[in-house]
Amino acid sequence: MNITPDMKMADVLFHNYTLLPVVSRFNIRLGFGDKTVSEVCRNSDVNIDFFLEITNSYVDEDYIPQKELNTFPVSLIVQYLKKTHQYYLEEKIPEIERNIQSVVNTEKTINDKFSLVENFFTEYKQELTNHINREETNVHPYVLEIEAAALRNEISKELYSKIRKYSINDFASEHDNVEEKLFDLKNIIIKYLPPCSSSGLCNSILIELFRLEKDLNAHANLEDKVLIPKVAAMEEKLLAHYKA
Amino acid sequence: MERIKFVIIEKSYLIRKGIASIINRIEHATVVKELENLDEINSVLLKYTPDFIVLNIGILNEIGTFRNTEIKADLEQSGIGIDSGNGANKERYPGLREIISTLDERDDIYNKLQNLIREKVDSRHKLSQQTELSEREKTILKHVAKGLTNKEIAEKLFLSAHTVITHRKNITNKLGIKTISGLTVYAILNNIISIGDLE
Ligand SMILES: [Fe+2]
Ligand SMILES: [Fe+2]
Numbered sequence: 555m556n557i558t559p560d561m562k563m564a565d566v567l568f569h570n571y572t573l574l575p576v577v578s579r580f581n582i583r584l585g586f587g588d589k590t591v592s593e594v595c596r597n598s599d600v601n602i603d604f605f606l607e608i609t610n611s612y613v614d615e616d617y618i619p620q621k622e623l624n625t626f627p628v629s630l631i632v633q634y635l636k637k638t639h640q641y642y643l644e645e646k647i648p649e650i651e652r653n654i655q656s657v658v659n660t661e662k663t664i665n666d667k668f669s670l671v672e673n674f675f676t677e678y679k680q681e682l683t684n685h686i687n688r689e690e691t692n693v694h695p696y697v698l699e700i701e702a703a704a705l706r707n708e709i710s711k712e713l714y715s716k717i718r719k720y721s722i723n724d725f726a727s728e729h730d731n732v733e734e735k736l737f738d739l740k741n742i743i744i745k746y747l748p749p750c751s752s753s754g755l756c757n758s759i760l761i762e763l764f765r766l767e768k769d770l771n772a773h774a775n776l777e778d779k780v781l782i783p784k785v786a787a788m789e790e791k792l793l794a795h796y797k798a
Numbered sequence: 799m800e801r802i803k804f805v806i807i808e809k810s811y812l813i814r815k816g817i818a819s820i821i822n823r824i825e826h827a828t829v830v831k832e833l834e835n836l837d838e839i840n841s842v843l844l845k846y847t848p849d850f851i852v853l854n855i856g857i858l859n860e861i862g863t864f865r866n867t868e869i870k871a872d873l874e875q876s877g878i879g880i881d882s883g884n885g886a887n888k889e890r891y892p893g894l895r896e897i898i899s900t901l902d903e904r905d906d907i908y909n910k911l912q913n914l915i916r917e918k919v920d921s922r923h924k925l926s927q928q929t930e931l932s933e934r935e936k937t938i939l940k941h942v943a944k945g946l947t948n949k950e951i952a953e954k955l956f957l958s959a960h961t962v963i964t965h966r967k968n969i970t971n972k973l974g975i976k977t978i979s980g981l982t983v984y985a986i987l988n989n990i991i992s993i994g995d996l997e
Binding site for chain 1: 986
């Protein structure tokens with residue numbers, strides 16, 4: 555069932571509790587009473603079309619965009635991506651890290667094996683941090699610059715050589731997959747590690763890993779399938795304009 | 799189950815997009831990269847390790863003159879030719895797994911693709927049922943965990959890079975672990991390598 559503007563926001567969350575962190579990223583706070591999705595969006599100054607596309611594709615992998623996601627400004631997409639990065643680095647990763655540490659500290663019999671998981675996760679955290687830093691310091695400013703130029707429909711010599719030197723497609727080909735490692739980690743915990751005696755703790759680590767993986771997948775789709783093609787089209791137009 | 803990955807090499811925009819949308823509609827299948835020509839093929843193959851390569855048969859001649867490329871060895875297993883001329887048959891292109899013509903009927907195209915995908919899914923399934931690594935695979939895993947590249951492993955064990963890649967795919971399918979760090983953890987947990995070996 556698709557999420558539509560006239561549904562009650564509370565019902566949307568009753569049906570899809572995995573949307574909770576997504577809704578927070580739009581700075582929408584709980585306590586909606588019986589307000590509909592469109593009312594809540596209006597009150598919180600959220601672009602409703604963008605909200606619908608993001609939430610629908612989040613809950614349903616086969617969701618086909620109603621409005622071309624491409625009609626949204628790059629700045630809106632970038633803002634959302636940044637919020638999501640923040641959520642990973644400031645909330646999710648530390649949370650999982652804490653749980654892993656508790657297992658290492660409490661499970662004396664298997665802690666030498668579990669410290670492999672700890673190292674693995676530390677390595678992962680570094681990789682994800684680098685990935686995100688690179689996007690925020692290089693890619694985001696670049697795509698915003700492209701959008702600004704495309705709106706004015708004028709391209710400076712500097713921007714021209716910038717595109718020539720490192721275009722969004724260069725980024726696309728270097729954009730690495732940060733979900734794979736999480737997938738492996740789940741597999742290792744489920745299949746290959748000796749069992750923890752406090753299974754509750756291990757389960758919550760696993761559940762968080764599943765959620766993080768799903769979220770990262772949606773995030774990467776937004777980057778690869780929406781942002782990159784959109785910016786590539788703008789670059790193409792600008793280059794053609796420069797030559798003309 | 800991880801999806802069956804396709805790379806498409808086709809100059810015509812219309813044909814490329816057409817075949818991509820058909821593939822993406824089939825269960826378990828996904829197009830990971832579309833290319834217009836062979837320029838980036840080697841790096842694309844390394845990065846995506848596709849299960850199938852869909853390519854215009856016009857490009858086959860170019861591959862003939864291509865040196866040092868992984869693609870040649872692989873095409874008999876993974877190559878699907880697109881014939882945009884007047885209906886070719888497999889016999890005329892013995893180096894390929896399957897041929898799709900732009901004149902094919904809808905059902906023909908779906909059947910051909912679905913059969914290939916089903917076979918792949920089945921064989922992967924079989925591999926994931928057998929989880930025991932062979933001695934050869936253990937040796938390769940040990941070198942992977944030590945951080946050696948496919949090429950280095952190939953040289954050390956007197957194998958072709960292509961064979962090493964095939965072994966690695968099988969290891970990944972058996973264990974369900976893709977990344978080097980994941981494989982390293984597995985190798986340590988199962989005493990295939992000791993932490994000391996990693997220094
Ligand atoms: Fe990102
Ligand atoms: Fe990313």
